[in-house]
Amino acid sequence: MPQPLPHPSGPGDAEAGAVFAALAEPTRRHLVAVLGANGSATATGLAAELPISRQAVAKHLAMLGRAGLVSQTRRGRESLFELDPRPLADAAAWLTTVGAEWDTRLADLQRHFKT
Amino acid sequence: MTLPRSEGGPTVGRTDAEHVSRSVELDAAPAEVWDALTEEALLAEWLADEVEIDAEPGGEIVCRYADGEERRGEVELVEEAERLAWSWRREGGGSSRVELVLDAVAERTRLTVIETAPLRATGPMLLAGTWGAPLTRLRDAVRLVFA
Numbered sequence: 001m002p003q004p005l006p007h008p009s010g011p012g013d014a015e016a017g018a019v020f021a022a023l024a025e026p027t028r029r030h031l032v033a034v035l036g037a038n039g040s041a042t043a044t045g046l047a048a049e050l051p052i053s054r055q056a057v058a059k060h061l062a063m064l065g066r067a068g069l070v071s072q073t074r075r076g077r078e079s080l081f082e083l084d085p086r087p088l089a090d091a092a093a094w095l096t097t098v099g100a101e102w103d104t105r106l107a108d109l110q111r112h113f114k115t
Numbered sequence: 116m117t118l119p120r121s122e123g124g125p126t127v128g129r130t131d132a133e134h135v136s137r138s139v140e141l142d143a144a145p146a147e148v149w150d151a152l153t154e155e156a157l158l159a160e161w162l163a164d165e166v167e168i169d170a171e172p173g174g175e176i177v178c179r180y181a182d183g184e185e186r187r188g189e190v191e192l193v194e195e196a197e198r199l200a201w202s203w204r205r206e207g208g209g210s211s212r213v214e215l216v217l218d219a220v221a222e223r224t225r226l227t228v229i230e231t232a233p234l235r236a237t238g239p240m241l242l243a244g245t246w247g248a249p250l251t252r253l254r255d256a257v258r259l260v261f262a
Contacts, residue, residue: 015209016133016209016232017133017209017211017232020133020232021133091232094232095135098135098211098230099135099137102135102137102228102230103137105161105162106137106139106161106226106228108160108161109139109141109151109160109161109226110139110141110142112151112157112160112161113141113142113143113147113148113151114142
């Protein structure tokens with residue numbers, strides 16, 4: 001039975017922050033890359049591809065799950081993990097939107113001081 | 116933090132991780148720029164269409180835009196003519212922190228802005244989206260109790 005981890009309903013700053021925090025760690029970025037390439041994998045399968053224990057993999061997967069980047073499906077005795085790229089797009093959108101907002105504001109401010 | 120010098124428009128600074136950063140040089144001394152960051156009438160020329168600000172730590176900031184959007188937040192840091200920071204929340208989104216830093220450059224001022232997305236997912240139970248709002252309310256409640 002699918003067990004979708006909590007996922008934000010839409011783009012927003014809080015979600016962006018969680019995504020950035022999740023991706024700040026090199027091992028988690030590696031996990032995201034491996035999941036993206038393989039489609040889905042078990043924690044055991046992922047541990048075989050990385051120089052860390054299955055337990056450490058599970059911990060990182062939980063962090064990625066909290067950011068909405070990884071969803072989990074039960075398969076027999078093991079869980080199958082899958083990458084959900086939507087929060088990545090949301091986080092990128094946050095950066096783009098906020099950057100564009102400041103470009104506009106600061107251009108207006110510069111104009112204000114030009115006599 | 117070192118940021119590239121800017122002669123023309125805003126310089127794109129670090130846009131890695133959770134930060135968006137921009138830097139501009141303004142034709143005014145820091146004291147004059149400070150007024151543009153803290154006086155409502157001047158803020159309305161560049162930050163939003165209408166701005167209310169109580170420019171002291173814990174003060175409220177409200178930004179209203181022509182399209183009806185409203186952002187509310189709280190002033191966090193006030194160092195006259197040097198640094199100003201607030202947290203604000205866009206409607207339907209999470210909150211983020213804005214920090215403005217003023218540096219005197221000859222007769223002018225370099226203004227650097229850094230907007231940071233909140234890092235809520237640092238604790239095991241801090242689930243983005245799901246727990247953000249209740250935690251904010253909890254924090255507000257605690258602040259009221261201990262104020």
